Structure formats: structure tokens, C-alpha cells
Amino acid sequence: xxxxxxxxxxxxxxxxxxxxxxxxxxxxxxxxxxxxxCEVIRIVNDYPKNRAEILEKIKGVHAAxxxxxxxxNAEVLxxxxxxxxVVSTMSSGINNVDVPELKKRGIPLGxxxxxxxxxxxxxxxxxxxxxxxxxxxxxxxxxxxNWETHHRNWMLGQDIxxxxxxxxGFGGIGQAIAKRLSGFEIGRVLYTTxxxxxxxxxxxxxxxxxxxxxxxxxxxxxxxxSPLTPETEGLFNATAFNKMKxxxxxxxxxxxxxxxxxxxxEALKSNRIFAAxxxxxxxxxxxxxxxxxxxxxxxxxxxxxxxxxxxxxxxASLAVQNILKGLAGEPMPSPAY
Ligand SMILES: O=C(O)C(=O)CO
Numbered sequence: 001x002x003x004x005x006x007x008x009x010x011x012x013x014x015x016x017x018x019x020x021x022x023x024x025x026x027x028x029x030x031x032x033x034x035x036x037x038c039e040v041i042r043i044v045n046d047y048p049k050n051r052a053e054i055l056e057k058i059k060g061v062h063a064a065x066x067x068x069x070x071x072x073n074a075e076v077l078x079x080x081x082x083x084x085x086v087v088s089t090m091s092s093g094i095n096n097v098d099v100p101e102l103k104k105r106g107i108p109l110g111x112x113x114x115x116x117x118x119x120x121x122x123x124x125x126x127x128x129x130x131x132x133x134x135x136x137x138x139x140x141x142x143x144x145x146n147w148e149t150h151h152r153n154w155m156l157g158q159d160i161x162x163x164x165x166x167x168x169g170f171g172g173i174g175q176a177i178a179k180r181l182s183g184f185e186i187g188r189v190l191y192t193t194x195x196x197x198x199x200x201x202x203x204x205x206x207x208x209x210x211x212x213x214x215x216x217x218x219x220x221x222x223x224x225x226s227p228l229t230p231e232t233e234g235l236f237n238a239t240a241f242n243k244m245k246x247x248x249x250x251x252x253x254x255x256x257x258x259x260x261x262x263x264x265x266e267a268l269k270s271n272r273i274f275a276a277x278x279x280x281x282x283x284x285x286x287x288x289x290x291x292x293x294x295x296x297x298x299x300x301x302x303x304x305x306x307x308x309x310x311x312x313x314x315x316a317s318l319a320v321q322n323i324l325k326g327l328a329g330e331p332m333p334s335p336a337y
Contacts, residue, residue: 030316
């Protein structure tokens with residue numbers, strides 16, 4: 001019966017597998033190869049309306065590219081059915097996927113961190129400079145006709161040159177940020193990770209592994225470039241901020257929940273730390289009346305670290321390779337686990 005069904009499908013489309021693209025924003029340029037080999041099903045609704053459409057269209061498909069931010073969980077997998085074989089995100093973070101559920105069902109998961117490194121690192125450097133040099137406050141001064149021209153000690157920011165930059169998480173993205181910052185003549189790099197990076201990498205970036213408290217106490221810039229895990233959730237709280245320099249700048253391009261945002265608000269408001277640059281926050285989207293936005297010393301971007309055209313096409317292309325290999329029962333080029 002199964003063979004007859006497959007033969008019928010082959011006769012109508014000549015393609016044995018159906019793949020759902022579970023987000024509207026996946027660029028067609030990245031899907032060319034997939035279209036040659038599989039029947040591609042796209043959705044038309046955006047988050048959060050897409051949920052019902054996904055649950056309907058995923059029925060009977062063999063794979064999915066999970067490009068959005070909504071949760072891939074048992075509900076979705078049940079709706080797909082037992083023929084569902086493989087899934088790939090187009091992201092570095094996989095916190096929108098119920099990994100234990102996928103593992104339980106023996107479904108491989110791909111992700112695309114290598115494709116996002118450059119765009120996220122570029123944005124992180126942008127946020128670091130914007131926070132250190134008070135872009136948000138400066139813009140507000142102009143908007144409110146408070147641009148002072150009569151003294152030169154006005155709006156002084158933090159120097160990047162000769163600074164100590166501390167990375168919480170020092171994988172591909174952290175290292176790409178360090179590489180870019182080396183052009184700004186930073187002094188040294190500290191990093192906190194579970195395991196030490198290679199000696200070559202340490203040498204390349206003049207980087208030293210330190211414990212969390214040392215990272216907080218000695219860094220002029222603290223960059224969060226780690227995934228959200230039970231271990232990292234809420235780690236940057238009042239206790240952590242109280243250990244940081246009053247001149248320090250926090251940058252977060254990891255996940256919003258790694259930071260206790262109420263505590264961050266207090267630390268920024270009381271000038272316990274100098275400033276923050278955030279691409280990720282809680283909730284997303286952040287409401288326009290959020291108290292954080294009233295502060296002068298925080299620069300926010302709406303989680304757009306990955307958002308360049310090339311990055312999206314590259315991520316889609318790699319997700320497609322993950323899917324095709326997974327469907328063939330072969331190892332993916334970029335497995336998430
Ligand atoms: O890929 C991800 O997980 C991102 O959040 C990029 O900004």
C-alpha cells in the first residue's frame with residue numbers, strides 16, 4: 001500500500017518527499033535545490049497566526065524548515081505524523097524547539113549557526129559602540145533641543161581602545177566579535193565557557209579563560225554570546241551587575257532570558273553599570289511602553305542579528321542541505337545535536 005501511495009505521488013509530482021517551510025520569510029533563492037528534489041509547501045500567514053496553518057499543512061510531510069520563532073513541539077510532530085523524518089532551523093539558537101521531544105522520536109535536528117556568525121557579530125559591535133558612545137541619549141538630546149555646544153566634556157563615552165572585553169560564551173559568534181574588535185585596538189579578551197577553547201584561538205585573540213566573577217569584575221565590556229539553557233537563564237541578575245565596573249557596558253546578542261531584565265533596568269537606572277546594548281530581550285516584541293525604553297543608557301534593536309539578505313539566503317541553503325541529508329538518512333552538514 002505504501003509503495004502504491006509513493007508511486008502515485010511520484011506520478012503526480014515526481015518527488016518522493018514533501019517539505020514544509022514553516023515560516024513566510026524564508027527566501028526562495030535558498031530553496032532552489034530543495035524545489036528540484038522535493039515538493040515544497042509554503043505557508044502564507046505570519047507569526048502568530050501561522051500556528052493553525054502549520055498544524056494543517058504539516059500533515060503528511062516528511063521534513064520541515066523551522067524558520068520562525070514559534071515552538072516546534074509534540075503538538076506539531078503529532079500533527080505531522082509518523083512519516084516525519086527531519087527538521088532544520090535557520091538559526092543559531094534552538095530554544096524554539098522541544099529538543100527532548102525530537103530526540104525521543106529519533107528525529108534529527110539541524111541548525112545553521114555558521115551562517116549567522118558574521119551578521120550577528122557585526123550587529124554586536126554596532127551595539128557595543130552605540131551603547132559605549134551613548135547613541136540613544138545623543139539622539140534624545142537632539143530631539144529635545146538639548147544639544148549643548150558650549151562645552152567639550154559633554155556626552156563623554158567609554159573608550160574601546162585598550163579595553164578588556166569579556167565574553168560570556170566564546171564560540172563562533174563570540175570569536176567573530178573579538179576578531180572585529182581587534183581592529184579597535186582592544187587590550188585583552190577574557191572569556192567564560194564550560195570548556196577551554198584551543199590554545200591557537202586563545203593566542204589569536206589574546207584571550208584568557210576566567211571564572212564568571214572575574215569576567216564580571218575585570219571587563220570593560222561584557223558580551224553575552226551564549227545560548228539560553230537552564231544554566232544560563234537569569235544568570236545576569238543584580239548579584240552579577242553588582243560585580244561589574246560602574247563604567248562597564250553590557251551587550252546581549254544571545255537570548256533575552258539570560259538577563260534578569262528587571263535587575264538590568266535597576267542597574268542601568270542607578271548607573272550601577274554604564275550602559276547596555278541589546279538585540280534580544282523579554283518579551284519579544286518588546287512593548288513600546290516598556291520601562292527599559294525610557295532609559296537613556298540602553299540601545300535596543302528588535303532581534304535582527306541575523307537580518308541581512310545574504311545571511312538569510314545562506315541559512316536557508318544550509319537548512320536545505322540539512323534536510324536533504326536527513327531525508328537520505330545521512331549525517332547533516334550542520335547538526336544541532
Ligand atoms: O540565530 C539565532 O538564534 C539568532 O537569534 C540570530 O540573531
